[in-house]
Amino acid sequence: MTSSEPPLAAGPAIARTIELAAELARLTAMTAGRADLAQRARALAAEAEPLAREDAAAYHEFLRTKSQEARTQTIELPLRMATLAADVAELAAETSGYAQGPVGGDAAVGTMLAEAAARAAGYLVRVNGGGEAAEEATTRAAAAAARV
Numbered sequence: 001m002t003s004s005e006p007p008l009a010a011g012p013a014i015a016r017t018i019e020l021a022a023e024l025a026r027l028t029a030m031t032a033g034r035a036d037l038a039q040r041a042r043a044l045a046a047e048a049e050p051l052a053r054e055d056a057a058a059y060h061e062f063l064r065t066k067s068q069e070a071r072t073q074t075i076e077l078p079l080r081m082a083t084l085a086a087d088v089a090e091l092a093a094e095t096s097g098y099a100q101g102p103v104g105g106d107a108a109v110g111t112m113l114a115e116a117a118a119r120a121a122g123y124l125v126r127v128n129g130g131g132e133a134a135e136e137a138t139t140r141a142a143a144a145a146a147r148v
Contacts, residue, residue: 011052011077012055015048015049015051015052017114018117019045021111022041022091023041025107027106031103032098032103034095034098041091048084051084054077078124078125079130081121086136086140086144088117089140089141089144090144092107092111092114095107111148112145114144114145115142115145118138118141122137
């Protein structure tokens, strides 16, 4: 890890997992000749990338201040991650249907990683005081993973 990278805590790890899952879907889409799906995957990966830094900053601020504003961020950012992970899981599951064998396996694994990221983000939402706000996203991700 370089000094410019956020410290590896749960939120940044989840964001990176979402990004990796989207890249696996993109690889499969490109190999299958589905430029439309590859572009969607690229956009989702780009959306995930800044969340690692944002979450690390929010978590650091909460540890430093314990303010309600900082606590709110430790709920809202994982909630965004859960929703994004569900989007990636659905796209990766769709993409896996366009390729067979090892290439299709990349998107299937991407679906599984995205589901795990959605569940992990939902857990952070709960433990940080957000209740079941991420339940819809985790249900969507689980449904996508069940299709691969």
